[in-house]
Amino acid sequence: MPAYGTAHVSMLLLLVVSAAVLILWARRSDGNRVERILRITGWALLANSVFWTVWGFMPWAWNLDESLPLHYSDALRFLLPVAMITRAPWAVVVSWFWGLTLNLQSVLTPDVNYFVWIPLEFVQYWIAHLSGVLGPVVLMWGLRFHPTWRGYGLAYAVTAGWAAIAFTANALTGANYGYLNRAPDGASILDLLGPWPQYLLLEASLIAVVWALMTLPWVLLDRRAGAPALGRGGLVRRPGRSQASSSTSASRSGPSEAVITRR
Numbered sequence: 001m002p003a004y005g006t007a008h009v010s011m012l013l014l015l016v017v018s019a020a021v022l023i024l025w026a027r028r029s030d031g032n033r034v035e036r037i038l039r040i041t042g043w044a045l046l047a048n049s050v051f052w053t054v055w056g057f058m059p060w061a062w063n064l065d066e067s068l069p070l071h072y073s074d075a076l077r078f079l080l081p082v083a084m085i086t087r088a089p090w091a092v093v094v095s096w097f098w099g100l101t102l103n104l105q106s107v108l109t110p111d112v113n114y115f116v117w118i119p120l121e122f123v124q125y126w127i128a129h130l131s132g133v134l135g136p137v138v139l140m141w142g143l144r145f146h147p148t149w150r151g152y153g154l155a156y157a158v159t160a161g162w163a164a165i166a167f168t169a170n171a172l173t174g175a176n177y178g179y180l181n182r183a184p185d186g187a188s189i190l191d192l193l194g195p196w197p198q199y200l201l202l203e204a205s206l207i208a209v210v211w212a213l214m215t216l217p218w219v220l221l222d223r224r225a226g227a228p229a230l231g232r233g234g235l236v237r238r239p240g241r242s243q244a245s246s247s248t249s250a251s252r253s254g255p256s257e258a259v260i261t262r263r
Contacts, residue, residue, distance in 0.1 A: 001112045001122070003187065008110060011126050015107065018130070019137050026142025038138070042084030045131055049077040052124050061116050070166045070177035072102045072159075077128050080135045089231035092139055093151035094158050097211050099136035102159075103129055109188045144238055146218035146227070151235035152211055159207070 001007055026034050053074075056067035069075065076098050083091035106129045114121050139145045147155075163180060170181040179188070183196050193199035193206070218237070227239040 001110060003109055007122075011130065012107070015130055015133060018134055022134060022138050023141045026138050034143070038084045042081040045084070045127075045135075046078065046081035048124075048127065049081065052077070052128075063113075063115055064173055065175045066113060066115070068169065068173075068175065068177065070169055070175075072098055072162065072178055073106055073128055073132060074177075075162060076103055076132045080132060083139060084135055087145070089145075089151065089233070089235035090154060092145050093147045093235050094155045095132075096136040096140055096145075096147060097152075097155040097214070098159070099132040100214070101207065101210060103132035105189050107133060109186075111184055111186050111188065144240065145230075145236045146222055146238065147215050148222075148229060148234055148237055149215060149219060150233055152215045154233070154235060156208060156211065160204075 053069055055061050056063075056069075061067065069077075076095060079091055080095045080099065082088060083095045110125070110129075112122070112125050163178060166178040167180045170176055170178075176182050176184075179190060180200065181196070183190055183199070190199050190203065193202040222237040222239055225239045227237040230236050230238055
């Protein structure tokens with residue numbers, strides 16, 4: 001699929017329109033109904049992620065460079081449904097930072113590889129990457145889950161940990177998940193950061209700065225509003241919620257923090 005061809009531009013337009021509509025829907029609809037629909041959507045995305053992971057391991061679809069669930073977008077396929085189903089603060093903040101930065105690279109500069117059936121692979125690519133943007137957008141701007149500095153730190157630590165896992169797997173298999181061991185074959189945003197491994201260091205620094213700038217406005221606004229932190233560790237705040245409801249939310253989200261996700 002050529003970048004900024006008809007198909008790509010159509011997906012970008014769909015993303016922009018859907019984001020605006022979903023934010024308005026989340027803010028203006030009945031809260032219980034919104035929560036119920038998001039949970040149902042989360043389960044549907046999770047089921048689809050399981051299907052697509054299994055599909056990648058089938059003999060007709062297996063490819064060492066693509067089938068292992070080691071890209072950040074692969075992990076986000078599972079992480080975002082956990083956030084949508086449970087509202088676990090750790091899942092919410094990590095999916096927000098990943099969805100709107102690392103995943104967004106694949107939206108703006110898609111690297112689509114077709115192996116078996118083009119229609120299915122096209123649909124799966126855009127389900128993963130569009131939902132990876134739209135889900136965090138609804139959680140942050142629709143339901144007003146805002147990151148704290150602790151959430152920022154956790155997200156960065158998880159990102160570094162996942163990079164270490166993917167880098168090791170790449171070294172053992174010769175693959176290039178996360179583009180950690182060499183630059184992607186096609187054009188990407190990484191081209192602006194220089195050759196490998198220079199772009200890894202610059203990308204790590206850029207991510208730290210960009211994520212800090214993404215966090216700072218929410219921290220300032222929430223402190224002014226006196227919004228309480230939710231959940232264990234104070235990873236997110238949610239303006240407009242009382243301390244009592246925040247405590248209830250924290251108690252509900254606590255057990256879900258034991259969930260471990262992959263792809």
